[in-house]
Amino acid sequence: MEKVVALCKRRGFVFQSSEIYGGVSGLYDYGPYGVQLKRNLRDLWWRHVVDLRGDVVGLDTTILMHPEVWVASGHVQNFVDPLRQCEGECKKRWRADHVTGDRCPQCGGPLGEVRMFNLMFKTHIGPVEDSSSVAYLRPETAQGMFVDFKNVINSMRVRVPFGIAQQGRSFRNEITPGNFIFRVREFEQMEMEFFVKPGEDEEWFEHWKEERLRWYTDVLGIDTEKLRLRDHGVDEKAHYAKASTDIEYSFPFGWGELEGIASRTDFDLRAHQEHSGQDLTYLDPESNERYLPWVIEPAVGVDRILITCLLDAYDEDEVKGETPVVLRLHKNTAPVQVAVMPLSKKEELIGPARDVLDSLRKAGLRVEYDQTGGNIGRRYRRQDEIGTPFCVTIDFDTLNDRAVTIRERDSMEQVRVPIAELVDQLQARY
Ligand code: ATP
16 A cells, blocks of 8 residues: 555655645545546446446536435434544544454553544535534535436436436545545545335346446456455444445455445435425336335445555566566556657657657547657656556657557557557557
């Protein structure tokens, strides 16, 4: 993990938030390569959960919502973690379910009584800061989908079974943020509420477990051996869940939840129907049955997927006593798809190199240009370090044979390709 954290800072993936002021625990910024990687992950999720299916529609709801939403959903009452504070020297706060025994894991001091701590950040809407203006920063995007359920069924020609998907920021005042961007206080979620007829929930639950697991292996290229599905025990399930399964990854600190898939019954729609007094039932146009659909929800944080991709891709090569880093990111996720580099800074190579760069950019590839002029091996290694699958080199022979060299990251194989065929050849590799 330390190596990946160092790489993230060194190469512009992730920075500590407000670092020049000493940082804030549990808050991170994304640098240029991190932003691109994150964007790729979001797009790949949207493509597979929404675009390629036809039975899921998108939504974008606000972070601040009516405070009653969180009363109805149970978050005001139940979105709490058990907290124990060290009463010895360090005064550190711990999640009671993360420590064993009655002594502080840090300084060995005694731990205080268990207190319940609500994870929602509070704020106020409007200029008056009293109890009537309290609002919360949403701790999940899911409630937006339930609250807008009626609007979606009335405005779209959707029929159960169908899903509503959303990506956006969520906030949780975690007691112990940590493991870098694994557990943070502000993060980005991708959630999908899939509405089904009561009684058909079990088959859809199985469907989504398989679909989501396959997305990690086939689309992101995550190592199958490091992924597993783990069903929640009875005592572990959230207050709304009939059944829950986590997709877990084998992190350096042990198996951890990457994504949660929950069978939520009609808990949320029913709660909002009761609290709002609005009818949220669905009328089946064929059978004329009226009911509250049940829900299967795959929910994940982009930040968590991003750290998983980086850990999974991290590798070190052994080259002449040095150990350069290679990020073996899947082609779908790599922030830069092709790096273009003239062999030297000489004017006669820069022109053709820029032309090649332009043609690749116009073809829709994410490209980067490197004309630092240093040793080409070193420049390849800089690209390996950020996971770029292909480098294209323009050398002095290019001026005569109108061909360039494609160098592949993992095999380090180099092939000579006519410039006229370059776009096709690269696109064929994507
Ligand atoms: P935990 O029990 O670990 O606190 P949770 O089970 O409450 O987490 P969910 O409510 O199921 O988490 O959240 C859905 C997904 O959102 C998680 O699988 C994870 O990918 C992401 N997520 C949740 N909390 C955080 C966080 N603090 N930082 C980053 N991602 C998070």
